Amino acid sequence: MKADVKPKPVIAGQGVDAGEVLLAVQNVSLSFGGVRAIRNVSFDIRKGEIRAIIGPNGAGKTSMLNVINGFYHPQEGVITYKGRQRSAMRPHIAASQGIARTFQNVALFKGMSTLDNIMTGRTLKMRRGLLAHALHFGPAKREEIRHRAAVEHIIDFLEIAHIRKAPVGKLPYGLQKRVELGRALAMEPELLLLDEPMAGMNLEEKQDMSRFILTVRDAFNTTIALIEHDMGVVMDLSDRVVVLDYGQKIADGTPAEVQGNQAVIDAYLGVAH
Amino acid sequence: MSLESASAHLDTVPKLLLRNAARYASRPAIRHKDFGIWQTWTWAQMRDEVRAFAIGLRKLGFERGDVVAIIGDNRPRLYAAIAAVQSIGGVAVPAYQDAVADEMAYVLDHAEAKLAIVQDQEQVDKLISIADKLPKLRTVIFEEERGLAGYDSTTLHSFEHVQTLGREEMRRNPGAGGWWLDEIARGKGSDVSVMLYTSGTTGRPKGVMLTHDNIVRSAENGNKFDRFTPNDTLLAYLPMAWVGDHLFSYGQAFAGAMCVACPESPDTTIEDRREIAPTYFFAPPRVFENLLTQIMVRMEDAGRLKKGMFDYFLKVAHRSGEQILDGKPVGVTERLLYWLGDKCIYAPLRNRMGFTRIRVAYTAGEAIGPDLFRFYRSLGINLKQLYGQTEASVYVTLQPDGEVYPDTVGKPAPDVEIKIADTGEVLYRSPGVFLKYYKNEEATNATKTPDGWVHTGDAGFFDQRGHLKIIDRANDVGRLNNGGLFAPKYLENRLKFYPEIREAVAFGQGRDYVTMFINIDLTSVSNWAERNNIAYASYQELAAHPQVYDIVAKRVEELNRALADEPQMAASQIKRFLILHKELDADDGELTRTQKVRRPAIAERYAPLIAALYDGSGTCHIATEVTFEDGRKGMVQGDVRIVDVEAFPARGPADPVREAAE
Numbered sequence: 001m002k003a004d005v006k007p008k009p010v011i012a013g014q015g016v017d018a019g020e021v022l023l024a025v026q027n028v029s030l031s032f033g034g035v036r037a038i039r040n041v042s043f044d045i046r047k048g049e050i051r052a053i054i055g056p057n058g059a060g061k062t063s064m065l066n067v068i069n070g071f072y073h074p075q076e077g078v079i080t081y082k083g084r085q086r087s088a089m090r091p092h093i094a095a096s097q098g099i100a101r102t103f104q105n106v107a108l109f110k111g112m113s114t115l116d117n118i119m120t121g122r123t124l125k126m127r128r129g130l131l132a133h134a135l136h137f138g139p140a141k142r143e144e145i146r147h148r149a150a151v152e153h154i155i156d157f158l159e160i161a162h163i164r165k166a167p168v169g170k171l172p173y174g175l176q177k178r179v180e181l182g183r184a185l186a187m188e189p190e191l192l193l194l195d196e197p198m199a200g201m202n203l204e205e206k207q208d209m210s211r212f213i214l215t216v217r218d219a220f221n222t223t224i225a226l227i228e229h230d231m232g233v234v235m236d237l238s239d240r241v242v243v244l245d246y247g248q249k250i251a252d253g254t255p256a257e258v259q260g261n262q263a264v265i266d267a268y269l270g271v272a273h
Numbered sequence: 274m275s276l277e278s279a280s281a282h283l284d285t286v287p288k289l290l291l292r293n294a295a296r297y298a299s300r301p302a303i304r305h306k307d308f309g310i311w312q313t314w315t316w317a318q319m320r321d322e323v324r325a326f327a328i329g330l331r332k333l334g335f336e337r338g339d340v341v342a343i344i345g346d347n348r349p350r351l352y353a354a355i356a357a358v359q360s361i362g363g364v365a366v367p368a369y370q371d372a373v374a375d376e377m378a379y380v381l382d383h384a385e386a387k388l389a390i391v392q393d394q395e396q397v398d399k400l401i402s403i404a405d406k407l408p409k410l411r412t413v414i415f416e417e418e419r420g421l422a423g424y425d426s427t428t429l430h431s432f433e434h435v436q437t438l439g440r441e442e443m444r445r446n447p448g449a450g451g452w453w454l455d456e457i458a459r460g461k462g463s464d465v466s467v468m469l470y471t472s473g474t475t476g477r478p479k480g481v482m483l484t485h486d487n488i489v490r491s492a493e494n495g496n497k498f499d500r501f502t503p504n505d506t507l508l509a510y511l512p513m514a515w516v517g518d519h520l521f522s523y524g525q526a527f528a529g530a531m532c533v534a535c536p537e538s539p540d541t542t543i544e545d546r547r548e549i550a551p552t553y554f555f556a557p558p559r560v561f562e563n564l565l566t567q568i569m570v571r572m573e574d575a576g577r578l579k580k581g582m583f584d585y586f587l588k589v590a591h592r593s594g595e596q597i598l599d600g601k602p603v604g605v606t607e608r609l610l611y612w613l614g615d616k617c618i619y620a621p622l623r624n625r626m627g628f629t630r631i632r633v634a635y636t637a638g639e640a641i642g643p644d645l646f647r648f649y650r651s652l653g654i655n656l657k658q659l660y661g662q663t664e665a666s667v668y669v670t671l672q673p674d675g676e677v678y679p680d681t682v683g684k685p686a687p688d689v690e691i692k693i694a695d696t697g698e699v700l701y702r703s704p705g706v707f708l709k710y711y712k713n714e715e716a717t718n719a720t721k722t723p724d725g726w727v728h729t730g731d732a733g734f735f736d737q738r739g740h741l742k743i744i745d746r747a748n749d750v751g752r753l754n755n756g757g758l759f760a761p762k763y764l765e766n767r768l769k770f771y772p773e774i775r776e777a778v779a780f781g782q783g784r785d786y787v788t789m790f791i792n793i794d795l796t797s798v799s800n801w802a803e804r805n806n807i808a809y810a811s812y813q814e815l816a817a818h819p820q821v822y823d824i825v826a827k828r829v830e831e832l833n834r835a836l837a838d839e840p841q842m843a844a845s846q847i848k849r850f851l852i853l854h855k856e857l858d859a860d861d862g863e864l865t866r867t868q869k870v871r872r873p874a875i876a877e878r879y880a881p882l883i884a885a886l887y888d889g890s891g892t893c894h895i896a897t898e899v900t901f902e903d904g905r906k907g908m909v910q911g912d913v914r915i916v917d918v919e920a921f922p923a924r925g926p927a928d929p930v931r932e933a934a935e
Contacts, residue, residue, distance in 0.1 A: 218422065
């Protein structure tokens with residue numbers, strides 16, 4: 001019953017083998033006027049891993065994601081993605097290269113339905129022009145059916161079929177987060193950046209979200225970098241953790257290593273600087 | 274299209290499948306919304322899917338007589354699995370998919386299931402967690418592959434994989450298809466086809482063994498009674514483990530070659546029903562109640578014009594809708610008004626609820642509120658009541674078209690004999706009567722007499738119109754200390770008809786007067802709270818709110834006033850009540866899986882509250898353990914207030930003994 005609508009599983013990341021470095025950040029510094037948000041930070045993200053970026057408030061985590069996704073331009077440092085050094089970067093270029101993200105404060109089209117919101121994630125994959133889609137015939141129609149099928153797979157995967165047609169503005173926060181993840185997945189990203197995917201969720205919603213994140217990595221073969229405050233979630237989910245504090249990297253390693261690191265403990269418990 | 278004549282020799286469901294595949298090859302058998310689109314199997318496809326799966330099962334070592342558990346939401350493949358199992362001489366045991374691991378372990382162990390066909394990872398995980406209690410369970414087959422990639426594949430197979438085994442076998446071995454047909458031909462009507470575990474208000478669930486004869490005869494009778502044809506469509510959304518779903522979505526669908534539609538997920542049922550617009554629909558009263566509550570809540574927010582039209586035309590419908598539905602004479606002006614109302618209000622409402630094409634709708638399981646019942650009927654929806662039991666393959670009584678009364682459950686169903694015992698208990702005998710309880714001779718002997726009569730355990734009587742009226746469980750009907758009749762369910766149901774009250778539990782057996790536990794209905798009361806700017810942080814807080822108490826007290830008083838008019842019941846007016854601080858829940862063992870009250874469990878858990886109801890105290894402290902969905906436990910505690918209610922002097926002839934003996 002499912003056979004005839006199943007599109008080819010989404011496999012991203014050609015050119016980089018599992019375990020190899022997908023994205024490397026080298027000596028990156030970013031400042032806004034006098035504020036130095038990121039100071040000389042280096043780390044890498046390997047293909048197929050879940051990489052957590054943690055740190056106290058104001059440590060520069062979201063700025064780091066914004067740098068990776070091309071929204072901010074670091075004054076110093078080099079970013080290498082899939083073996084190529086990046087020069088001028090814009091978010092839409094990052095998107096076309098396979099980097100998708102979700103936001104700390106949900107950034108969806110509130111008046112549009114869940115389905116339409118996720119469909120917008122397919123925009124970059126659309127090949128036909130505006131006119132063809134407006135007329136909705138032949139190749140444009142086939143293309144839309146193909147994309148709709150992909151979106152339906154995501155809806156099924158994230159278990160949001162019951163809100164398919166509901167305007168997202170009316171949905172509870174936890175579900176909006178899920179829709180946003182859906183939209184990012186619709187891009188079939190190679191690298192998925194999640195900015196606090198569990199913020200404001202209850203235990204059950206967090207468990208669901210954790211399950212989705214793990215399955216995204218395993219089934220969609222997506223590399224994931226996430227910022228999260230819930231340490232339990234971070235320690236359970238991630239393969240490696242990088243810790244920032246006051247814009248500097250203070251630790252990098254497996255969850256167990258990071259957990260025992262004195263600098264990390266100090267940063268979280270608060271020690272006189 | 275007359276199906277009866279030809280199906281005389283078709284005594285098993287798989288034989289019906291073969292007939293349907295031959296006669297209705299290209300007509301839809303079953304639909305499922307998958308990836309947002311309704312996918313359909315025709316009867317010919319259904320046969321092919323069933324055949325491939327059955328032969329695949331054989332390749333996995335299945336043997337005649339093996340018991341197979343079926344666990345999951347209503348899915349075409351799970352229905353096909355039942356047919357496949359039965360086609361090669363197996364017995365299907367659909368189990369409640371939302372049962373916690375322990376309950377499931379009991380059923381699967383008791384049934385000695387060798388195989389389980391389940392929906393998804395959730396159920397697989399559940400089975401893995403209880404695997405050590407199920408030594409007989411060899412193989413698990415799952416329908417949805419998601420999340421199961423890394424699991425041990427020696428005992429775990431996907432549905433598709435089993436079908437592939439079957440298809441390969443058919444390619445390699447031309448005799449396989451013939452073998453399958455022979456296996457079907459070997460099946461007899463007297464073979465056990467299915468075991469359904471009844472949730473039971475007391476003790477462990479019992480496995481009701483039903484034969485193909487039971488299911489096929491009952492299905493054919495049901496189809497004849499309401500004239501179902503292959504053009505009819507129904508929605509399969511109630512648990513597959515429940516006899517109603519098994520008979521309607523499987524038995525009757527196969528017997529009548531009807532089309533069954535399975536919703537995308539339990540959350541989308543209402544939307545899916547609207548899209549499918551079934552012609553036949555069954556729901557417990559609770560579903561109709563929730564539907565009405567939703568509409569009323571929506572209408573509260575509607576504009577003044579809409580609200581005015583809604584109110585006006587509902588009055589018209591209330592006046593004459595039912596008469597028009599029953600074909601009784603109604604004046605021309607009234608008919609015109611109803612026609613106008615139909616265009617403006619009733620038809621859009623029916624569409625909203627998914628009843629655009631509805632021809633027959635049934636409700637059963639609990640008493641339905643007369644106002645609720647009339648509301649649907651007045652909109653032109655042919656809602657009727659039936660009275661049934663798992664042990665009867667559903668049908669005991671049915672309301673015929675045109676003879677529908679809210680306070681009765683109808684006349685004996687075709688081929689059903691009914692008698693009332695001296696104790697007031699209802700007994701029946703029919704072709705649907707079960708074989709026995711599996712491995713429980715004691716219970717079988719207590720329920721079924723040697724000449725085939727079955728004790729329903731319900732007390733009731735026939736009224737002047739020849740309709741059966743059920744008042745309560747025979748065991749639950751008791752006496753107050755003053756000799757007055759005490760029928761707890763009768764009282765509880767009357768209270769539950771009020772929108773603010775979700776559940777009620779009455780006490781009074783061997784006491785001086787009647788008291789009540791009450792659960793408020795969160796949807797309705799929270800909406801009321803919102804409209805009246807009443808802040809609350811939790812269910813507990815809302816339940817204890819003085820104004821909520823006032824509302825409920827008013828309702829109880831209304832009931833008392835009504836009871837004062839009923840000679841047998843005047844003595845059971847409610848003197849004191851309290852609102853419980855938590856919702857009664859099946860996970861805590863307070864309700865059955867079909868949401869019926871478990872009296873002994875409640876009496877035990879809330880003993881201090883019951884004591885307080887009878888010792889005159891104004892509040893009582895209570896701490897209760899609750900079980901969350903994932904099996905963890907926690908405590909809920911608080912002070913519960915107890916309120917006294919006015920009782921009214923009995924009116925009319927007060928001769929309870931004569932009335933009861935009638």
